[in-house]
Amino acid sequence: MSPTRPPRHKAVLIAILQSADRLRRRGEALFAPHDITLQQFNVLRILRGARPEGLCTLTIAQRMIEQTPGITRLIDRLEQKGLVRRVRSAEDRRQVWCRITPAGERLLERLDDPVDAFDRAAVRGLSPADQDRLTALLGQLQEEPG
Amino acid sequence: MSPTRPPRHKAVLIAILQSADRLRRRGEALFAPHDITLQQFNVLRILRGARPEGLCTLTIAQRMIEQTPGITRLIDRLEQKGLVRRVRSAEDRRQVWCRITPAGERLLERLDDPVDAFDRAAVRGLSPADQDRLTALLGQLQEEPG
DNA sequence: CGGGATTACTTGACATATCAACTATTGACT
DNA sequence: AGTCAATAGTTGATATGTCAAGTAATCCCG
Numbered sequence: 001m002s003p004t005r006p007p008r009h010k011a012v013l014i015a016i017l018q019s020a021d022r023l024r025r026r027g028e029a030l031f032a033p034h035d036i037t038l039q040q041f042n043v044l045r046i047l048r049g050a051r052p053e054g055l056c057t058l059t060i061a062q063r064m065i066e067q068t069p070g071i072t073r074l075i076d077r078l079e080q081k082g083l084v085r086r087v088r089s090a091e092d093r094r095q096v097w098c099r100i101t102p103a104g105e106r107l108l109e110r111l112d113d114p115v116d117a118f119d120r121a122a123v124r125g126l127s128p129a130d131q132d133r134l135t136a137l138l139g140q141l142q143e144e145p146g
Numbered sequence: 147m148s149p150t151r152p153p154r155h156k157a158v159l160i161a162i163l164q165s166a167d168r169l170r171r172r173g174e175a176l177f178a179p180h181d182i183t184l185q186q187f188n189v190l191r192i193l194r195g196a197r198p199e200g201l202c203t204l205t206i207a208q209r210m211i212e213q214t215p216g217i218t219r220l221i222d223r224l225e226q227k228g229l230v231r232r233v234r235s236a237e238d239r240r241q242v243w244c245r246i247t248p249a250g251e252r253l254l255e256r257l258d259d260p261v262d263a264f265d266r267a268a269v270r271g272l273s274p275a276d277q278d279r280l281t282a283l284l285g286q287l288q289e290e291p292g
Numbered sequence: 293c294g295g296g297a298t299t300a301c302t303t304g305a306c307a308t309a310t311c312a313a314c315t316a317t318t319g320a321c322t
Numbered sequence: 323a324g325t326c327a328a329t330a331g332t333t334g335a336t337a338t339g340t341c342a343a344g345t346a347a348t349c350c351c352g
Contacts, residue, residue, distance in 0.1 A: 009269045012277045013169060014211055015284035020166030021212040022288065023159060037338085058300060065160055066167040070339055072302060077337095094300040094347045123155045125290045126283065131158045134283040137276055138161035142168065144271045183308085204330060216309055218332060223308095240317045240330040 016138075023122060030118055034107060039068060040078055041115075044108055047084065047100040054099030056089065083107060162284075169268060176264055180253060185214060186224055187261075190254055193230065193246040200245030202235065229253060 006014060027038045036044070046063050047054060055063075061071040068074060075098055078084040083104035089095040100108075123131055152160060173184045182190070192209050193200060201209075207217040214220060221244055224230040229250035235241035246254075269277055 008274060008277050008281070009265050011281045012269050012272070013265055015281045015288075016162065016166050016169060017211050019284045019287055020162050023162060025213060039338090056300080065163050067171060068339090069341075073338080092300085092348070096301070119155050119159055122290070123158050123287065125286045125288075126158070128154060130283055130286070131154050133279070134287075135154070135157045135161045137272065137280040137283070138165045140271045140276070141165055141269065141280075142161075144268070185308090202330080214309090215311075219308080238318070238330085242331070 026122070027118070030114060031111070034111065035081070036078075036083075036107070039064070039066070039074055040083075041111070043074060043078060044083060044100055044104050047098060048105060048108055051100065054097045056095040056097050060098060078104070172268070173264070176260060177257075180257065181227070182224075182229075182253070185210070185212070185220055186229075187257070189220060189224060190229060190246055190250050193244060194251060194254055197246065200243045202241040202243050206244060224250070 005011070024038060027041075031038060031041050042064055043060055046060055057071055057075065060075070061068050064071075075084055075086065079086055083101055085099050085101050087097050087099075089097055126134065151157070170184060177184055177187050188210055189206055192206055203217055203221065206221070207214050210217075221230055221232065225232055229247055230244055231247050232242050232244050235243055272280065
């Protein structure tokens with residue numbers, strides 16, 4: 001019924017895209033009740049890791065898991081929700097420093113356990129050794145130039 | 147400089163999401179000059195594989211690599227470009243049969259070689275055996291329920 | 293220290309994604 | 323036949339993503 005099995009190199013790519021899609025969707029479902037998206041959560045985590053100074057906008061963008069050209073408006077939304085505060089830098093007035101607020105920290109604290117449980121559940125089909133192998137293989141893939 | 151390395155189970159998830167993001171973006175860049183998106187390309191390929199009868203809308207959605215709730219409008223765009231034709235089914239008037247047009251087939255033919263080259267290049271950092279291992283590991287991951 | 297190149301965002305316009313109704317048909321049962 | 327449930331799409335509202343262009347501040351170089 002299904003078409004002929006794809007050649008090995010296509011199978012890899014399909015598997016990666018499918019896995020990521022599933023993970024993203026299940027992640028979004030986890031965060032949706034808390035009124036944030038996966039990307040917003042990632043920003044908050046990055047900012048929690050950068051307390052107390054915070055980070056300026058483009059530095060956050062660089063640390064995102066996924067490329068995020070719309071970082072400004074993403075942080076706009078977090079600021080509107082009161083989870084992030086922004087201040088224009090005094091030394092270099094082009095930069096904007098972003099910091100997580102106490103409300104943002106409280107939200108992350110509420111999410112820490114569920115997220116960790118989610119992550120563990122997501123990989124429970126693989127032994128620790130296989131998890132390392134998988135990470136290593138994907139690392140090799142990404143080392144490719146271009 | 148970078149924060150502490152993430153635990154093994156998080157590292158896997160990050161690697162998957164990052165890899166997929168890179169692949170998607172490079173794929174989009176490949177298709178952009180031809181005025182289609184990755185998802186549109188996938189629909190066309192699915193429909194080429196279903197010639198000459200075509201498929202009805204939701205069947206296409208089921209075969210997509212990524213979940214695609216906006217399948218109707220996605221196909222709207224393909225129809226507007228003349229790459230797909232739709233006809234309401236006579237037997238079951240709820241269904242809409244979608245078929246690739248000759249223009250759609252010509253577009254795919256132009257893309258076949260570049261896409262194959264792209265796919266091969268994307269995995270050239272891995273030996274064939276490693277490619278199979280990677281596919282298998284991701285398969286195990288996806289077998290997980292929930 | 294003046295002027296062009298860079299940097300760090302910001303904004304506007306537009307494409308696409310997502311979810312929740314809603315419509316039209318068909319199927320299943322009585 | 324008559325009705326309720328299920329199926330197959332469609333549509334509207336809204337959120338988000340993406341690219342290109344614009345602005346303000348700083349840097350670099352003579």
